[in-house]
Every structure is written in C-alpha cells, then in structure tokens.
Amino acid sequence: MSNEKSVMERIAEANKPVTAGVDEKDIKHWVTIRIMGKAYRVPSDLTILTAMEFAGYRFVRGVGCRQGFCGACGTVYRKEGEYKLKTGLACQTRVEDGMYLVQIPFSPAQKAIYDIKKERYNVSTILKYYPEVAKCVSCNTCTKACPQDIEVMDYVQAALRGNYEKVAETSFDCIRCGLCAMRCPAEIVQYDIGQLGRRMYGRYGMDKPDHLKIRLKELEEKKFDPELDKLEKATKEELVKFYAAREREKD
C-alpha cells in the first residue's frame, strides 16, 4: 500500500516537462530559433509551439488543440541559408537550429453563404459561390504548402469539373489552417471550396441508409417506449441483472 502514493508522485514528476513547462536544468541539446527575427535559445526537442512558450510567449492566438486537428497554428518559416519558404503547424513541427519563423493565425477569407438544402448537385453551385476557382493556374503551390499532405490542387481542379466525390475524398483531411490560401497566386480559398464540396457530397452523393429510415419511423411510432419505460424505472439491482445478461453481437 505504501508505494501507491509514490507511484502517483513518480508519474507526476516524470510528466512535469509537459504539464508545467520544461526545466532548464534538464535540457541536453539546444538550438537557436528566430521568432519574428528575434533570436531565442530553446531546447532542441520542442515543437515550435512549446519552444515559443519556453521562450516566454503566452499564446492567446495561434493555438487551439495543440495536437494537429484544429489548424489554428499555421506557421511560415525559412531555414538559415535556404531560400525556400516552408509551412507547417507550430504544434506538430520540431524546431531546428537556425529556423526563422512567424505564425499566421488568421487568414482573411470570406466564406460564401448558402443553404445546403436548396443547392443543386452540379458544377454550377461551385461556380456560383466560388467563381475564382476557374482562375487556378495549376502551380501546385497549395499542395506544397499543406501540412496535411493533401493534394490540394487536385481537389481544386476536381471542383472546377464539378466532381464532388473527388473534392470530398481528396480534401477530407483538411483542418482549415489557411496556409494554402495564403500562398495561392490566384487568391482561391481552397478550404472553403473543399467544405462546400464535402457537404454537397455528404448530402447528395451519399444515400441515407435504409436501416436509419426504418429506425426513425420506429421511433416516431414509439415502438421502444414500453421497454424504455421499464428501464427508466428499474432498480439498480434489476439494471445490474440486465447488464450481466447482455448478449454480445457476433463479430
């Protein structure tokens, strides 16, 4: 029994760098990065996000999930001696020595307003709301900028052809970080086009399963009410019994 508490303490201790920030004395390897030009020495195994925090920045923008899902932390950087401008997510990119970086936490884009229930499932809908899609010069800059490795140009081209299925499947992993749009010479807002494409495909291209329609009808007819009335009023002992008697569906 006596070592229980120490297990919890040891776990807490081991996790301190993550839960309370890195301690200087534990750092083995350092790199120097330039945050908007200003140099900071930071531990080499941090991400851009945690390295900036280590340097003293407290984020109120440019961060959300911290795990690569929300797209709030788009970052542009260049490595010393290289001419190429790179893009990445601050929460998913490890710092490197000589990195120059700036976050782009917001992209000024205007989403089209539509009523998905009233749109027509053909190419005219995309062209009506996002006519600029026709201006794509096929430079592929968007694809190179995408931290989710999406073939962005391909879905823009598919949108131009009205191929909703391809737009939806290709753009599916989009986290709306905005980096593609910031780099596009044709000022296309790819992620909004992808969003419209996915919703159109999800609504008109994927049929509602029959089993769902049947279940909704059963609910309307209150088919399950007697059983649920019984369960809602059951005692704990009865519920324990029902739980133990569950039959597992076959794999």
Place this chain on the structure above:
Amino acid sequence: MAEKYIDGYPEYMHKLIQKVHQTRAKRKDFVPKALTPEGREDVLQFHPDYAKGGKRNLMVGLNKGDIVPDEIANLLEAYPLIEKGDIDLSKADYSPEILIIGGGLAGTSAAIWANEMGVKAENILLTNKLRHGDANSIMAEGGTQAADREPDSPAKHFIDTIGGGHFTNKPDVVRALVTDAPIIMDWLCELGAMLDREENGEFTEKWGGGTSVRRMHSCKDYTGLEELRVLKDEFTNRLIPSIEHFPVIELLTDGNKVTGAVLWNLETGEYKIVKSKAVIMATGGFGRLHIRGFPTTNHYGATYDGVVLAYRAGAKLIDADTVQYHPTGAAYPVQIIGFLLTEKLRATGAQPVNKDGEAFVFPLEPRDVEASAIIKECYVRENGVITPTGLRGVWLDTPLIDLKNGEGFIDKSFPGIKRMYERFGIDIRKNPVLIFPTLHYQNGGIEIDPWSHTSLEGLYAAGEVAGGIHGKNRLMGNSTLGTMVFGRRAGIDAAKFVQTQKSWGKLTLDHLDVYVQMLKAANIKPERRAPIILPEYRGKAALARMIDVF
C-alpha cells in the same frame, strides 16, 4: 551531438522493439483473457481515482462535503477574478435572447436548433474563448454511438451506457441520449456530414469498449473534425453572431436567476456585458488542469471554467469526483506526450506489450481497468520502457493491425495517427508506439435533466461540462453523441423559454457576495483566483525575469 536514431527511435529503444517483433506471430492468435471481477478490483487500486491522496472534501457551495480531486477543489474554492465595484453593469454591450458559451459540438448544435425553432439569428450570441471550433470536439477520433439498425435498439444502448457508468447515470437523461441518437445521425446526414459507409450503403458501425453491439459511427479517424466543421459551416450560413477570443469570466444573476455574463477580450483585456434571457453553458472539459500530474488529450482551453462559474452562481454539480484517463496516450516522442491514440486501434487488433514483448492485458478492458493495468506494468512490475526524458510506457503493437486486417488497413482507417507519427519519423505500420495513460474526460459536471436544464433558472448546460449522462464513467462514442443530443435539446427548450420572458432580468454580481462570504467563513484565503482561462506553460527562466510594465 545528437544520439543515433533508427526509424524515429533512439538506438536503445529500437533494440527493445526487436522483442516486440519477435513475439508478434505468437501473440497474433493469443490474446490475454479479460480479467475476472476480482482481478479488476485488484488492479484498480493503481487507478489515479482510487490511489491514495489527491482528493478532498469540498468546503463550500451546494455540493459541500462531496469528495473531488484537489485540482477541482482548488478552483471551486477560489476567489472570483472580478469584484463588484470593478465592473459597470448599468449598460449591456450585447442583448441577445440566448447567450451560448463555448462553440464546440454542444454549443454549436444549441445555436442551430434555437434558430431552427424560430429564434432569429441576431437574437442569439455565441462566444468563444479561442476560435469557434478550437475545442475538444474537433479532436474526437473514434466515433459517435447510435442504435440505428437491427439487432441494436435504444434499450441495448441504454443498458450498455448505464452499466458502463457503474449504474450511477441519471436514467431519464440516458433515455434522452439513446432515443435521440438516430435523430442526430439523420440530422448529420441532412447537413452533409460524411459518415463512413459500407459497400452496401449501410453505416459502418464498429465496436467500442463496453458495448454489446457494434454501434460506433465514424468519419475515418477525424470524426469530431468532420462533425464540427459541418455544424460550424451550417452555423455560419445561418448568420448567427459569434465572437472569438472572448471568454466568459463570470455569470450575471438577478440574485437567483441567471441573466447574463461578463466577457473578457483575451487580447486587449477589455470587458463587455451581455444580458440575455437564457444562457447555455457549453464550455467543455478540464484536461488542462492536469489532475494528479497527468498529461492530457484535451485542447488548450479545457480549464473547467463553465463549472466554476455555474457553481458560484448556485448550480448543482454531479459526479465531480471521477476522472477518465484514457489508457493509450502517446509517451514518445516528447513532442506528442499525452496525445490520444484512439481505442479503435485496440478494437482492430493492436495490443499493449511490455518491454519483454509480452502481452500482459486483454486489450479491450473498460478504460479504467486498462489504464490501471498499464500503470501497474510500468511502475509496480517494472516492465515498462523508459524514454530519454524519463517517462515510462509500454508498447502498443500497431503492426498487428495490418497483420490481422490486411495490408493497407492502417492507411485507410488511421490516416491522422499515421501522419502524427510520420512527422517524427515513426511508421506505425512497421513499428509499435510507446503509450501511457493520459487525462481524457470530465465524467461529471453541472447536473442536468433530460432537457438540459440545470438547477438554476435561466441556465442550461450541454456537452462535456454537463453531468448525469455518463455517471461515473463514460463509454467511447457517447460524448460526441451527448453534445449534440443535449445541445439540440438546450437550443429547443431555450427557444421556448425565452418566449415566456417578456424582458431581460436585472444584472448583478450579488451571487459573488454570497460565495465570497462562504469562502471567508470556511477560512479560505484569497490566494487563488478562478476561472484560470488558460494553463501556464511558459518557461520558468523566462517567467522569473518578467516585469509588468504596461
């Protein structure tokens, strides 16, 4: 300067991985048996909820006497950020009929349904701490439960849920959860969410821990991302006002009823006053409190604000004592510690394996049991792998997934997780990954009834901030479902409620007087303030030399 890395791992870890490779063929058809009830009982002593220490009795408020984790007590027994004289309440900056706090799945659903029920868009206001969508909702990987086909039924869903919650859930609330589930699936289809389908057009429905039927609906391993971005797009199309980077720091009441809130501009520090006829609290969970020092799967803003504010205003809490730790958080590399590796990995064949290559636990125990077994393996049986930063963990043998389901299965089913590891040079199809339990979910919260009412007039709660739905333990896939079920119900009910309210109520902070009196009477010193809004991760050295000038 740097150590040698092979396939993303330091040399010594890479060597240990060979043992996992060597035993894989044997383990493929030999899975450890599920624990007996006694075995479960025994291993649970290593669960952070049951291990000694870390908890205390609440000293103030409606739930006085309840046992809660220290980190929660610290916030509930903290002083407010503002005092009465600080704030000018004579004029409201916004006067919606309904104020919604927090734009995850719960808050966004509530807004859409209030609008659907006839509340004009301009009479609704959604306020967000960060951007609309920077939320736990966007990270849900595994799926959403709904009993929408044979042989499943709402009754089976009910029993699974209430058994998983150790029979502590509120039965009437569970009934609402399970009967509305198919309605939510239908709604998502109508809005154009891309739920996974089988070849024959039926929904893909998978196993989840603790269910007796396959009922987990998914959108690849980006379920929450797909659900929330669709709802947010719909929300925007309806032109419902939303303000971002504007957390709520206090509720306003007329002494009893909730009548509005104080918002705070995260960037400029300016406050704004909102008066509203109903308030829907949808602020999500508490992972960033790092209870018992655990890392977390939660987003940056998951700091328990909603519960703190509602409790101060006089709302009752339920099941605030239990915390869900997810058994499989990443333990290596350091950049992703605590990040979630969905239960679906184990549901499709991945096994936890110790440093000697042995499978030591049935992979699909309930979350609390699985997590405890991993803690025990690492810290009591000393069979864990120690990382370069001193963390312990066990392997999750991901290559088994393709071995069992055929090559290409990981590519198709887990693109998100595969990508996360690829960024650090690790191929989860070829090598296992190191895992350790991580703080995942707030089981309890503000007590609600089946229509999302709290015990306070004018205040609704929905989503992770609400309690009663999951009892002491939530099943996978019931949370995203609950956000939309009770978000929708809050929106519908609030729409009716505000029609009965001819005018807005008085705006006061009188409830704070009462609360502060209680804190003083309990001899609690004004050392802590809450809500904390965001966690503190700045480097110690930098902090030590900071000067407040402006």
